[in-house]
Amino acid sequence: xxxxxxxxxxxxxxxxxxxxxxxxxxxxxxxxxxxxxxxxxxxxxxxxxxxxxxxxxxxxxxxxxxxxxxxxxxxxxxxxxxxxxxxxxxxxxxxxxxxxxxxxxxxxxxxxxxxxxxxxxxxxxxxxxxxxxxxxxxxxxxxxxxxxxxxxxxxxxxxxxxxxxxxxxxxxxxxxxxxxxxxxxxxxxxxxxxxxxxxxxxxxxxxxxxxxxxxxxxxxxxxxxxxxxxxxxxxxxxxxxxxxxxxxxxxxxxxxxxxxxxxxxxxxxxxxxxxxxxxxxxxxxxxxxxxxxxxxxxxxxxxxxxxxxxxxxxxxxxxxxxxxxxxxxxxxxxxxxxxxxxxxxxxxxxxxxxxxxxxxxxxxxxxxxxxxxxxxxxxxxxxxxxxxxxxxxxxxxxxxxxxxxxxxxxxxxxxxxxxxxxxxxxxxxxxxxxxxxxx
Amino acid sequence: xxxxxxxxxxxxxxxxxxxxxxxxxxxxxxxxxxxxxxxxxxxxxxxxxxxxxxxxxxxxxxxxxxxxxxxxxxxxxxxxxxxxxxxxxxxxxxxxxxxxxxxxxxxxxxxxxxxxxxxxxxxxxxxxxxxxxxxxxxxxxxxxxxxxxxxxxxxxxxxxxxxxxxxxxxxxxxxxxxxxxxxxxxxxxxxxxxxxxxxxxxxxxxxxxxxxxxx
Numbered sequence: 001x002x003x004x005x006x007x008x009x010x011x012x013x014x015x016x017x018x019x020x021x022x023x024x025x026x027x028x029x030x031x032x033x034x035x036x037x038x039x040x041x042x043x044x045x046x047x048x049x050x051x052x053x054x055x056x057x058x059x060x061x062x063x064x065x066x067x068x069x070x071x072x073x074x075x076x077x078x079x080x081x082x083x084x085x086x087x088x089x090x091x092x093x094x095x096x097x098x099x100x101x102x103x104x105x106x107x108x109x110x111x112x113x114x115x116x117x118x119x120x121x122x123x124x125x126x127x128x129x130x131x132x133x134x135x136x137x138x139x140x141x142x143x144x145x146x147x148x149x150x151x152x153x154x155x156x157x158x159x160x161x162x163x164x165x166x167x168x169x170x171x172x173x174x175x176x177x178x179x180x181x182x183x184x185x186x187x188x189x190x191x192x193x194x195x196x197x198x199x200x201x202x203x204x205x206x207x208x209x210x211x212x213x214x215x216x217x218x219x220x221x222x223x224x225x226x227x228x229x230x231x232x233x234x235x236x237x238x239x240x241x242x243x244x245x246x247x248x249x250x251x252x253x254x255x256x257x258x259x260x261x262x263x264x265x266x267x268x269x270x271x272x273x274x275x276x277x278x279x280x281x282x283x284x285x286x287x288x289x290x291x292x293x294x295x296x297x298x299x300x301x302x303x304x305x306x307x308x309x310x311x312x313x314x315x316x317x318x319x320x321x322x323x324x325x326x327x328x329x330x331x332x333x334x335x336x337x338x339x340x341x342x343x344x345x346x347x348x349x350x351x352x353x354x355x356x357x358x359x360x361x362x363x364x365x366x367x368x369x370x371x372x373x374x375x376x377x378x379x380x381x382x383x384x385x386x387x388x389x390x391x392x393x394x395x396x397x398x399x400x401x402x403x404x405x406x407x408x409x410x411x412x413x414x415x416x417x418x419x420x421x422x423x424x425x426x427x428x429x430x431x432x433x434x435x436x437x438x439x
Numbered sequence: 440x441x442x443x444x445x446x447x448x449x450x451x452x453x454x455x456x457x458x459x460x461x462x463x464x465x466x467x468x469x470x471x472x473x474x475x476x477x478x479x480x481x482x483x484x485x486x487x488x489x490x491x492x493x494x495x496x497x498x499x500x501x502x503x504x505x506x507x508x509x510x511x512x513x514x515x516x517x518x519x520x521x522x523x524x525x526x527x528x529x530x531x532x533x534x535x536x537x538x539x540x541x542x543x544x545x546x547x548x549x550x551x552x553x554x555x556x557x558x559x560x561x562x563x564x565x566x567x568x569x570x571x572x573x574x575x576x577x578x579x580x581x582x583x584x585x586x587x588x589x590x591x592x593x594x595x596x597x598x599x600x601x602x603x604x605x606x607x608x609x610x611x612x613x614x615x616x617x618x619x620x621x622x623x624x625x626x627x628x629x630x631x632x633x634x635x636x637x638x639x640x641x642x643x644x645x646x647x648x649x650x651x652x653x654x
Contacts, residue, residue: 040471041640048633051581053573054501054508062572069575078576115653116501118493118512119634120641280648289479334650358651359500 002070006379013142014100018093021137030089033133045121058116060361061106061383073113073123076102080130096139103130104141105376108367110327135242143373147237152246155253156233157200166228168203176211180436183218189225195263196226199235199271199404212427219434220310231257236277240368244285251282258293266295270425272328272403273366297329299402302426303338306345313345314435320349322396324410325360326403343400346429351394361387365409381416388417399423441606444613445532452617459624460632482647489642492654499654515559518552553596560589587622590615
């Protein structure tokens, strides 16, 4: 039985919009997606699943909620898309209320369950299909929809205005120069080797991260640039709300900006879902097999700089640290070994989590979960007790999280379960540990 | 009746089974073509890599976490396919009809393999009833399908042991086998066909696109 408190949560974006729906519209929308947007994969996955339940223990929410069967991935599919198909779209308001909770809150589309399904059924794809249907019905958690609206109106996630963007970059350049003389944030430098991409929350609430990166680029002697106008943000909450049209617009603009600047590659900051959107979901929606310009995630870039000696570590962090494997760069890009190379280069006392690599548990914040906002925070915490236990078992004081969603999600977990640790991006540790050139 | 069971019914079952699977494969391939991502994503190398890791017992973490289930599942599927293919009685019937002959299982081993299938089917049914996460997603059809798979093996074993009148039991066995084969393309038993493709697709996504492992 799903958590009664969770079932009763009222989210205006979900419940007020469900109240406006007619049965005909619900039926028409569901059947449109099932027959016109989803095709072979949906059908094969529905037919192949033998209801064996082997995926259950793959999900952190199932494990954290003491094996409540309603939190098994297969149950989440059963209570959403199986029923939509079985009832041929004739579902009621209560069903949609539950489906929205399951699809937007209880599944982070991290795909760990696909590694535990003997058939490799892409359960996250099935849940994303549910989100697509709900989005077309206008049934999206209010906070998540707000970020999607922001993407649609401003092409960034957090309503950052053009003047704010430039002003923030100039402010961060000044801050960086105070740390390391001569540091620049070059804007619109055509033909630079690297375009650096950040996500909306950086200029909005974590601006210091941009200064950190400017210092790292300066020390490494990189030829880099950032766009001064829209296209700088490739975070993509529309990808997670199910608004794939807006997702496509965001990604197209981002890649067009990189093409206009004639850069050789794009370095993506420490964000997993933005990386996924830019490398994978976005290009697919746009009909491309791959991005037009190579993109490397920050972890890969740091690895390259450390391995080649362009960055040298002057003093390692002595506190015990552990690291979260973000789904979109580990299960999504196989960067776990490079991540550990970087962490070991920076830290004296690295303690790995168990299970780790592709098998590490999800943060229960990515996939749009944390963006669903305060109404759902306690639910998220209950669904990731296992992550708290993993962290506590390492005894680490610092949890390195090279992904914004993991960062915020694990920060919440640390607070809720009183673990007495703190989270850190790699860039924050790099600026503390690398050899700086003489001023 | 026994002439029908060993004659036309075999044809009906085989044509229905192979024809049904071929039909499903062709129509699904056309549907998959409409979904622009499927074929460009598929990779022989990474698809095979994934299949290999899931066809070798204990090659993946999942299988190592549940050694008993893994053993039962592998033994079940192996015996399910190998026993009817190499049962002496089946090969003899083929030889009488078409003159083809291949290696057969010794009687004692075939008997034990049949019992493995029966026991595994019962294990799956009991597990479905006992494990909350499995019971929660079980429908009557799940139990029926297990019985559909169980029936030809149970009736074949009963016929071989001559527990009941031999010919009527053989007739039941023939119908049970035919029903099972005919249902494969149109029920969840079709995972026999789709397994290769779902696994290969996920292996390709993980390997080719995402540079990661899926086992």
